[in-house]
Amino acid sequence: xxxxxxxxxxxxxxxxxxxxxxxxxxxxxxxxxxxxxxxxxxxxxxxxxxxxxxxxxxxxxxxxxxxxxxxxxxxxxxxxxxxxxxxxxxxxxxxxxxxxxxxxxxxxxxxxxxxxxxxxxxxxxxxxxxxxxxxxxxxxxxxxx
Amino acid sequence: xxxxxxxxxxxxxxxxxxxxxxxxxxxxxxxxxxxxxxxxxxxxxxxxxxxxxxxxxxxxxxxxxxxxxxxxxxxxxxxxxxxxxxxxxxxxxxxxxxxxxxxxxxxxxxxxxxxxxxxxxxxxxxxxxxxxxxxxxxxxxxxxxxxxxxxxxxxxxxxxxxxxxxxxxxxxxxxxxxxxxxxxxxxxxxxxxxxxxxxxxxxxxxxxxxxxxxxxxxxxxxxxxxxxxxxxxxxxxxxxxxxxxxxxxxxxxxxxxxxxxxxxxxxxxxxxxxxxxxxxxxxxxxxxxxxxxxxxxxxxxxxxxxxxxxxxxxxxxxxxxxxxxxxxxxxxxxxxxxxxxxxxxxxxxxxxxxxxxxxxxxxxxxxxxxxxxxxxxxxxxxxxxxxxxxxxxxxxxxxxxxxxxxxxxxxxxxxxxxxxxxxxxxxxxxxxxxxxxxxxxxxxxxxxxxxxxxxxxxxxxxxxxxxxxxxxxxxxxxxxxxxxxxxxxxxxxxxxxxxxxxxxxxxxxx
Numbered sequence: 001x002x003x004x005x006x007x008x009x010x011x012x013x014x015x016x017x018x019x020x021x022x023x024x025x026x027x028x029x030x031x032x033x034x035x036x037x038x039x040x041x042x043x044x045x046x047x048x049x050x051x052x053x054x055x056x057x058x059x060x061x062x063x064x065x066x067x068x069x070x071x072x073x074x075x076x077x078x079x080x081x082x083x084x085x086x087x088x089x090x091x092x093x094x095x096x097x098x099x100x101x102x103x104x105x106x107x108x109x110x111x112x113x114x115x116x117x118x119x120x121x122x123x124x125x126x127x128x129x130x131x132x133x134x135x136x137x138x139x140x141x142x143x144x145x
Numbered sequence: 146x147x148x149x150x151x152x153x154x155x156x157x158x159x160x161x162x163x164x165x166x167x168x169x170x171x172x173x174x175x176x177x178x179x180x181x182x183x184x185x186x187x188x189x190x191x192x193x194x195x196x197x198x199x200x201x202x203x204x205x206x207x208x209x210x211x212x213x214x215x216x217x218x219x220x221x222x223x224x225x226x227x228x229x230x231x232x233x234x235x236x237x238x239x240x241x242x243x244x245x246x247x248x249x250x251x252x253x254x255x256x257x258x259x260x261x262x263x264x265x266x267x268x269x270x271x272x273x274x275x276x277x278x279x280x281x282x283x284x285x286x287x288x289x290x291x292x293x294x295x296x297x298x299x300x301x302x303x304x305x306x307x308x309x310x311x312x313x314x315x316x317x318x319x320x321x322x323x324x325x326x327x328x329x330x331x332x333x334x335x336x337x338x339x340x341x342x343x344x345x346x347x348x349x350x351x352x353x354x355x356x357x358x359x360x361x362x363x364x365x366x367x368x369x370x371x372x373x374x375x376x377x378x379x380x381x382x383x384x385x386x387x388x389x390x391x392x393x394x395x396x397x398x399x400x401x402x403x404x405x406x407x408x409x410x411x412x413x414x415x416x417x418x419x420x421x422x423x424x425x426x427x428x429x430x431x432x433x434x435x436x437x438x439x440x441x442x443x444x445x446x447x448x449x450x451x452x453x454x455x456x457x458x459x460x461x462x463x464x465x466x467x468x469x470x471x472x473x474x475x476x477x478x479x480x481x482x483x484x485x486x487x488x489x490x491x492x493x494x495x496x497x498x499x500x501x502x503x504x505x506x507x508x509x510x511x512x513x514x515x516x517x518x519x520x521x522x523x524x525x526x527x528x529x530x531x532x533x534x535x536x537x538x539x540x541x542x543x544x545x546x547x548x549x550x551x552x553x554x555x556x557x558x559x560x561x562x563x564x565x566x567x568x569x570x571x572x573x574x575x576x577x578x579x580x581x582x583x584x585x586x587x588x589x590x591x592x593x594x595x596x597x598x599x600x601x602x603x604x605x606x607x608x609x610x611x612x613x614x615x616x617x618x619x620x621x622x623x624x625x626x627x628x629x630x631x632x633x634x635x636x637x638x639x640x641x642x643x644x645x646x647x648x649x650x651x652x653x654x655x
Contacts, residue, residue: 016443023450098438100485101431121441121478123449123471 007031007138009061011043011078012096013070017119021065021096024127030134035061040073044081047088060091063137068097068104076107083112090144092137096130154328155321162320163313170312174305178298185297189290190263193272196226197286201276204234204243208276208283213243220245226290230269233287234276242284258285268292330359334366347374430488434481441481445474483611487596490618495535502529502543502576505536506565509543513551522554522561523547529567530574532643538619545612546578546639552606553637554582573625573642581636585629593629616641 008031012018018036025031037043043066045051049058064082068075075095082088094115095108108116117133120126200219207215216234223229223245231246235258246252263272270292276283337351347370353363448470456464503525510523532539547563554561560581567576585593585600592598594617599610613629620627620641631637 014439014443016446017439020443020446020450098435098442100489101435119438119442121438121445121481122475123442123446126442126446 005059006033006035006061007063008034008134009043009046009064010034010036011038011040011064011070011075012036012067013038014067017067017096020123020126021130024130025134028127028131028134030131030138039070040075040078043078044073047082047091048085060088062092062143063134064091064093065096065133066093068095068099068108076104076111079108079111079113092141092143094133094137096133154331155324158324158327159317159320162316162324166312166316167309170305170309174301174308178301178305181301182294182297186294189270189292193263193270193288193290194274196223196229197272197274197288200232200234200288201274201284201286204286205276205278205283208234208236208242209278216243217245219243224248228291228293229288230291231287231289235285235287237282237284239285252289255287258287265292268295327359330354330363334359334363337366337370341370347377427488427491431485434485434488437481438478441474441478445471445478448474480609480611483609483615484596487611487615487618490538490615490622493535493538495538495622497533498536500532500534500536500539502532502539502567502574503527505540506543506547509540510547512540512544513548522551523563523565526564526566529565529576530569530645532574533646534623534643535619538622542616542619542641545616546641549612549639550578550580550582550637552582552608553584553601554580556583557581569645570642572645574645575640575642577638577640579636579638584631584633584635584637586633587631590629590631594627613639 008025010018010021012021015038018038022034022036025034035046037046043064046053046056047060047064049056066075066078075097079093079095082091082093092114093112094117095113096117096119097104098119099105100118105116114137115133117129120129200223203219204216207213207219220232220234220243223232227247229245229247230250231244231252231254233244233254234242236242239257241254244254259273261273261275263270265271268291270290272286272288274286274288276286333354334351337349340349341347350367350370351363353360353367448467452459452464452467452471459467506525506529510525514523547565550563551561554563562581564579565577566579567574569575583601589600592600594613596611596614598614599606599608616639617627620643623643625641625643627639627641629637629639
């Protein structure tokens with residue numbers, strides 16, 4: 001595994017969505033190093049350097065793109081754990097979901113999500129959204145050192 | 146009780162007997178006494194008169210011959226009559242001729258004789274009688290005797306009292322024995338009556354001891370008892386029947402109460418089931434719509450990626466196929482979005498405020514048209530009456546109605562017109578959106594407000610057929626009504642009415 005600086009952690013159970021997201025990020029030249037995990041458990045392992053990621057080093061990603069509905073552990077729980085731990089608290093988290101459900105939206109903001117984005121059906125719109133999110137959080141936004 | 150009754154009966158009977166006896170005795174004694182006293186008085190008067198007459202006759206010659214000794218001797222004969230107190234003979238001139246007085250008494254004689262007659266003075270009877278011989282008055286006889294009426298009366302009273310006492314004693318003794326003849330049958334009836342009252346035993350009967358009035362009473366009493374017994378039996382039967390009916394009714398009422406409770410439970414249960422089914426349906430449609438979006442996104446995404454990556458290797462028709470895949474996916478996405486919006490509508494809580502409908506309609510128009518010229522086609526004949534409604538939902542209504550009107554009148558080009566008006570009508574506010582577009586056939590008016598119901602082909606007019614369904618749902622949630630009128634090629638008019646003051650009714654989110 002490549003333990004260079006991971007810029008974006010993509011937590012997404014749908015390989016299609018993941019592929020579309022990765023393609024957009026690469027094509028637009030926003031991120032070269034994107035780590036893709038398929039559910040919440042893997043995301044936690046990665047973030048807290050556990051299990052298969054225990055030798056990852058301590059460098060944290062600059063952005064986490066988090067799907068909401070996932071097997072084993074869903075996005076809300078990952079978000080809750082991240083925002084409750086000093087090691088991960090400062091990492092910007094963008095919820096990328098198909099759900100417009102108000103309960104999810106409210107819960108996410110209450111847990112301290114940094115952004116909540118509904119994935120558009122149209123691919124162009126989807127690509128544009130992903131690009132904007134990446135551009136903003138990786139390039140426009142000033143993060144603590 | 147029986148003792149009291151017996152005592153009072155006996156007392157009454159004895160009292161009656163004694164009183165009757167006493168009354169009879171008194172009447173009898175008084176009558177006898179009165180008769181006797183009268184007889185005594187008459188006898189005494191006759192006796193004294195006869196003696197005076199005799200003395201006069203005997204002494205007439207002595208007076209004529211002026212021989213007082215003979216007269217005295219005559220008078221002395223009165224010694225045989227001890228009740229004579231005194232006697233005297235007067236001459237015709239009124240001088241005392243001879244006197245007699247009862248031994249042991251010395252009484253004065255009147256100086257002069259009085260006229261013929263008898264006089265009672267206290268306990269004395271005095272009598273004067275002329276001595277007449279050949280119509281010549283020779284002198285006067287004077288007699289004075291005891292008059293013992295008072296003594297006689299006293300004796301009589303004594304005897305009467307004694308007789309009365311004896312008679313009463315006898316009567317008492319007799320009645321004390323004889324009253325039983327009367328009281329016993331009555332007491333026997335009383336005993337039976339008492340037993341009947343105490344034991345409620347109406348089968349008892351009094352024994353008939355005689356054929357007299359008491360016997361009649363016993364018969365009447367027994368007949369009465371028989372009647373009461375019969376009635377009581379009837380009453381008991383009807384009581385039992387009544388009790389049975391009451392029990393039945395009670396039972397029936399209990400059953401009704403139970404059934405009602407069961408029914409209410411069932412209604413509650415069904416309502417809860419319905420609510421939860423409704424909820425589930427909402428959740429289901431939401432999650433289905435939501436879950437459908439992901440594959441759609443992927444279809445669209447991969448078609449697009451294919452088009453991007455292999456675009457130069459595809460011919461026109463291949464590219465058109467790919468575009469169609471993308472367009473269809475997008476269209477389905479819009480459908481799903483609309484369905485989600487419609488589904489969300491049912492869950493949104495109404496926030497009722499006073500809404501300036503003119504302003505909201507203008508905002509809606511601005512949202513639809515942006516800065517485009519199409520907004521010039523819309524004329525709002527304001528001011529519209531303010532509504533008591535949820536402002537967000539009202540804006541949705543205006544957006545849907547106005548975009549509909551613009552969409553279906555777009556073919557008219559510059560002559561397209563959309564008229565918005567409104568008025569207050571009593572307790573309701575009415576709003577109207579009229580366009581001069583393609584209109585519709587009134588035969589299909591019912592389909593207009595159904596979800597995904599469309600009257601025009603998609604190729605001709607874009608849209609999913611949810612807009613009017615949303616309008617109807619919002620208006621209905623506000624307690625209002627919406628209706629449509631139209632004619633093919635002559636335009637359409639959509640009218641919705643809202644209650645002017647919407648009651649604070651409980652709003653269900655489902």
